[in-house]
Amino acid sequence: MICVKFEQVMNNVDEAVTENELAALLDAETKITAYAGYEPSGQLHLGHLLTAYKLIELQSSGVDVIVLLADLHAYLNEKGTMDQIGKWARYYEKCFTALGLAKETKFVLGSDYQLEPDYTKLILRLARHTTLNRARRSMDEVSRNAEDPVVSQMIYPLMQAADIGYLKIGIAVGGIDQRKIHMLAREALHSMGFQSPVCIHMPILLGLDANKMSSSKNNLIAVEDSSDSIKKKIASAYCPARTTEGNPILQLYRYFIFPRFKRVSLERPKRFGGQIEYEEFSKLEMDYAAGKLHPLDLKNGAALYIEQIVGPIRAVLLKD
RNA sequence: CCCGCCUUAACUCAGUCUGGCAGAGUGGUCGGCUGUAGACCGAUUUGUCCCCCGUUCAAAUCGGGGAGGCGGGACCA
Structure with missing residues (x-):
């Protein structure tokens, strides 16, 4: 206990x-x-x-x-x-x-x-x-x-x-x-x-461009960012295929998404394998390192989940 | 208190001597190539030249005054 x-x-x-x-x-x-x-x-x-x-x-x-x-x-x-x-x-x-x-x-x-x-x-x-x-x-x-x-x-x-x-x-x-x-x-x-x-x-999070986070460089996700802005920021983030070290998108999964969602489900176009689910970060990380998971699919999923985390906070802030 | 150096784009700096359209690299943005981003290629963007006064047809540049920073000296009964 x-x-x-x-x-x-x-x-x-x-x-x-x-x-x-x-x-x-x-x-x-x-x-x-x-x-x-x-x-x-x-x-x-x-x-x-x-x-x-x-x-x-x-x-x-x-x-x-x-x-x-x-x-x-x-x-x-x-x-x-x-x-x-x-x-x-x-x-x-x-x-x-x-x-x-x-x-x-x-x-x-x-x-x-x-x-x-x-x-x-x-x-x-x-x-x-x-x-x-x-x-x-x-x-x-x-x-x-x-x-x-x-x-x-x-x-x-x-x-x-x-x-x-x-x-x-x-x-x-x-x-x-x-x-x-x-x-x-x-x-x-x-x-x-x-x-x-x-x-x-x-840990200190990497900025989305893999440099040090800085509001002046606009490489971070703020709690007040709109869903659209989150999508755009994640889309333009540094995310080399098969590289887990210093990868800001994987960080989002490790520190924010997996701790909050039991099952993480990623959508992919059928021709790239269709939907895939993970229950632990380490599995996802292994697949990514092996090249079984494409960076774009990783990003699209991250944007959806981060929105689910930040959206409710933003809603409270915007209420008054 | 004295002496020297520095201050120019978001950042690092060149240009100041010898006055003559405000520059480079980096970054940013957009596009091309990639099923992402980056890299690469192409385009594009950015100014209180620290402030004030003066000289001059013309001042980032010269002169005077001031501010901020850096280094040193002096003081150490």
Whole structure:
């Protein structure tokens, strides 16, 4: 039974630090709190869904969940003015609600507590436990403007560690890009007498063009994309035949479609073999690698299924 | 506080010395070839030349002032 919980929580995860600690936490009697923080900036996309769904899975394992709308973090990382970021924060809360997080989910706006004296002292203490090099390297995958980092970007990881301590977080959820920040947080918090968090890292999705996802490059699927736009984006996605490595379309099956549909059915023209069904990703992946499944059929199926996943979310968002 | 260098398309940069239609590569878009995309081929697209003032028939280019970035120096009773 504990195993079932653990298996579910580990689904799709890139790594957990550490798995033993995670299993022990899920096993424990005491209430634990998990959180993920998001910089409110830009449209919500499939990458965000990955961590959000993990939070939902944690909720169903009896874990309390906090979604941190990290407005000050976004500000420190040069994502816009506080005014613009504030608007995004309200939008994000709407989106996350539409995704199906439980009613008990706590949405916390960073600036609501991150300016308290106690919190500030925590940052300053963390600053004494953290070398400049370490802080800077921790931001490698997160920083906007990595060339000429500003001091605010060194404060950023300290605040992330402070959040974990201040909010008494047991499990920190994030993309694998958060890894170095989380490791810093684990060490620094521990040396200051706090409980180190268990960290669950989700994979970072490739963009549809197989490059890094970026809203400015339009290579991602946003929750608000129309069904037509999803079709077009998937149609123009990079998808070399028989190649499973670094294939963004296969990623959609692995991380989104198979976890949600017991049976995945792909339509093909009769002359190319007609309809075919899969019950596990690995089978589909093997067929694709063997050239038994054509990229176009793979794409057409992906577009239909992704629409089924994103459509209901979009509907809720557009309702008001 | 002082000195030097840098700022031009979405990105990387050339052009500045010696003033004369705003450029290249990459990217984007469209088409061809593929039962997808990419690659390849063809076409096409993009500007506050950091800002202000001045000189000039004419300024990205010269002069003055300012902003931002980078590097160094100085200070270290």
